[in-house]
Amino acid sequence: MNELLTNISDQFAQRFPTWDTNVLFITLASLCTWVIWRVVHNRLETLVSKTRFYWDDLVLEALKTPISVLIWCWPATISAGLLLDDYMGSNLDWLNTLKLILVIGIFLWITLRLINNVEENVLTRSDKDETTVQAVAKVVRLFFIVIGALTIMQAFGLSLSGLLTFGGVSGLIVGLAAKDLLSNFFGGLMIYFDRPFKVGDWIRSPDRKIEGTVERIGWRMTIIRTFDKRPLYVPNSVFSNIVVENPSRMLNRRIYENIGIRYKDGAKVETIVAEIKSMLENHPDIDTQQTLIVNFNGFAPSSLSLMVYTFTQTVNWIRFHEVKQDVLLKIYQIIQQHGADIAFPTQTIHLPPQHAGEEVNSNPVS
Template sequence: MNELKSLLPNSWESFYQQLDSNVLLLTAISLVAWLVWRVVYGRLEVLVARTAIHWDNLTLHALKTPISTLIWCWPATISLGFLLQQQMGTKLDWLSTVKLILVIAIFIWFTMRLINNVEEYVLQQKKRDETTVQAVAKVARLFFLTIGALTIMQAFGLSLSGLLTFGGVGGLIVGLAAKDLLSNFFGGMMIYFDRPFKVGDWIRSPDRQIEGTVERIGWRMTIIRTFDKRPLYVPNSVFSNIVVENPSRMLNRRIYETVGLRYEDGAKVEQIAQQIRDMLEHHADIDAKQTLIVNLNGFGPSSLNLMVYTFTKTVNWIRYQEVKQDVLLKIMTIVSENGADIAFPTQTIKIDPTSAGEIPILAHQ
């Protein structure tokens, strides 16, 4: 501040001293500056609304509140310094540090608002992967917060080299003490980079009782909503040690059924199988390019087992059930049109007439 005074002419220096000694004048100047900023912001808002790009809108919106805060807080800091110096009678060197911290805090605040605005805008467009967008936004926030914290520490006179040295030793101690927390953190990073699943995917694990829709992937844990709508909080480190199945990334859904025909319809099995195969090949919702099998598969206790193996085009579970029902109903129709029928579970009981008492048994004399 003294350097700024030395650069000003004598007339300006006297004016600056008047500003520095008059709290009411500083408040009035803050009010005028704030009103000017509101007018300028309104004009800029109209201008950026006419442009085709949206980044200027996001930047201007992020600037609005931090600039207003700076307009009021900067003169307030000068006024506070004047009042304290008047009461104490000594110059307060730490006020310059407070002003520097204020500027740094305003810059970090603006950066966080800008990152939030960009993240929200990109997610609304639905042109980018939601998990990737959230991961990039979190890394950007962490980066700028770290830079801001280091800058504030340096403003307090702390040596960055000493801080980094202490951080290396302290990090080792903290790492040993909080290994579970760190394993969850790196587990979250693994999910972001390997991307075995993303927000909105249906996942399940055959190793654990984990199944549901991914709602959020955090730094420490992942929130999964089960099918009965219960939230499931899974630490990220768990996913490093288990097998995760992602049914949401299926290309097709499989229909695998066994149709049992009566033994008396054995002569019609080949014809029925061919008609079912033709029906599946021409079905609008069946992917005929995938494996399609309709064959006699075995002799059951009371039926001739016909295997039906095919894949649907849809992966949506509800639509899959509708397609499967339609296929099964058409199979029943084909069986009925050929004069055959679906076999019922039956058992044949053979009774020995002698043991049943129909033939008298002569007693041994």
């Protein structure tokens, strides 16, 4: 038995004199490591699924693919270095830089995946503001991308101090050349920080023909879906120069109507006004804490005008019209109950009694 093991060892040493640096051995080691990682990952996935926290699930999901890529790519760079070193007969210093860039890239990839996972998870919760979550995620992503890019530049031997100095000079030139792009960028920041509206809000501008539901707030432009389902792409800089109304943030919706009563029903107006006001004060969908006015408002050309001014509890557009319909029908019922009616445009021709029945002759004969 000892002689057999000795023979196998001698044959292995003769065939692979540098087995520790052999590409085949490195590949097999990578395969074994990858299999171990998948087994460990599946085991951890089972464990974290039983916990109450969701952060461990997000972190594990972010690590899955990048770690697998690292397990294969890192040994691949070592194998490439060994092959090229034997072939070219010189040390390849750039491989060390490549390994550093690989590590930086993997770290950045994991970070971005984690940010995306956290963003998607938070957006699934109904109590979170979608606009704020997206804004924070974009800023964090941009921060790590910039840090990663600067680290890679430094790995290539570039001086960051010189780069920042050059950036200060060139930034002015770029800023002048791309002022519209920068104005849109800072306009997007203004929307994120001032928050005049958010994704899902119904907005409109009396200054421009802009009205619809906000679908997306980007760094350069905001996408608004109009009520006829057309997309409207508005540069963010526009919102710094116009007035924006946000009906989605209304506290109440107003019912404001002028109802005409016939002149011959003038004696019943005071009673009708009192009953309409009482009906509104007891209506479950009317906010009695807000202004409520029901008054005889004036003499119209063919009617006595009653003003109805009140606010509904709901701000939903569809529900508002249902409440308004109910209020108007009840007002009409009150008017009908007192034998009165809604006036319609009429004209009365008045002839003095002494001229009644006389025929007007426009061409008298002398």
